[in-house]
Amino acid sequence: GDSVTQMEGPVTLSEEAFLTINCTYTATGYPSLFWYVQYPGEGLQLLLKATKADDKGSNKGFEATYRKETTSFHLEKGSVQVSDSAVYFCALNSNQGGKLIFGQGTELSVKP
Amino acid sequence: EAGVTQFPSHSVIEKGQTVTLRCDPISGHDNLYWYRRVMGKEIKFLLHFVKESKQDESGMPNNRFLAERTGGTYSTLKVQPAELEDSGVYFCASSQDMTKGTEAFFGQGTRLTVV
Numbered sequence: 764g765d766s767v768t769q770m771e772g773p774v775t776l777s778e779e780a781f782l783t784i785n786c787t788y789t790a791t792g793y794p795s796l797f798w799y800v801q802y803p804g805e806g807l808q809l810l811l812k813a814t815k816a817d818d819k820g821s822n823k824g825f826e827a828t829y830r831k832e833t834t835s836f837h838l839e840k841g842s843v844q845v846s847d848s849a850v851y852f853c854a855l856n857s858n859q860g861g862k863l864i865f866g867q868g869t870e871l872s873v874k875p
Numbered sequence: 876e877a878g879v880t881q882f883p884s885h886s887v888i889e890k891g892q893t894v895t896l897r898c899d900p901i902s903g904h905d906n907l908y909w910y911r912r913v914m915g916k917e918i919k920f921l922l923h924f925v926k927e928s929k930q931d932e933s934g935m936p937n938n939r940f941l942a943e944r945t946g947g948t949y950s951t952l953k954v955q956p957a958e959l960e961d962s963g964v965y966f967c968a969s970s971q972d973m974t975k976g977t978e979a980f981f982g983q984g985t986r987l988t989v990v
Contacts, residue, residue, distance in 0.1 A: 795975040801924070806879070807918075807966065807981035814976040852918060859908055860931060861900040865918040 765790045769853050769866035776843055776873050778822035783871045784838040784871050786827075794857035796820075796836040801850045801868075810838075810851070843873045877901065880980035881967050887988045893955040896985045900949070900969030906930075907950050908970075908979065909942060913963035921965075923971070924950060959990045 788794065798810040798820070811820030816831035825840045836853060851868040853866040880899040888894050900907045909921040909944050921940070922932040926947035935942070939958070943948040964986050967978040 799981070805982040809978045812976060812978070856975045858975070860921060860923060861908065861918050861970050861977055861979065862919070863930060863979060865928070867917040
């Protein structure tokens, strides 16, 4: 069945460091790919998405490119801030129906 | 516009008791989903409503879980009787349609602890 694998956390970085959170997937067909973020005390919110191969999603300085050849959707940010501290979830949807398949989440902590 | 709202935010119950979680989706969203995250693992799908009908309940763990969405508005998820392994964070989400690229809007979750 479909699955998503994320790099394990927690990840601790200093402010202004470069961030990469790896995400790979297994899916039938051509899924849509998402990154959701959960800030402390809040619900999940969509960070970015890509719906077809080679698409790049971007938001708030974060980027991820849909790589079909490597079945990956790695999240990157050039310079993290303390306010980026959160749990990040990679997810896919491969069928009509809206059901999301999530990775296990990666906790990011950014220190000043 | 109000987002997805879940009640309660936390619940601590004893094994064998009953708990009911509630989700109010965004107004006008026909699609409502329940998910669960157990002990820092991945968020797992439980079920999907389209209006008041269960579209997909393949993720429901067993018959101790009962979900309803009477009238196609808010939804409840009842656990009866609760077991220790039911502890986790239960998320509700809603969306306008079911296409692959549609954004799902999530509530803050209900943290359930069974002791």
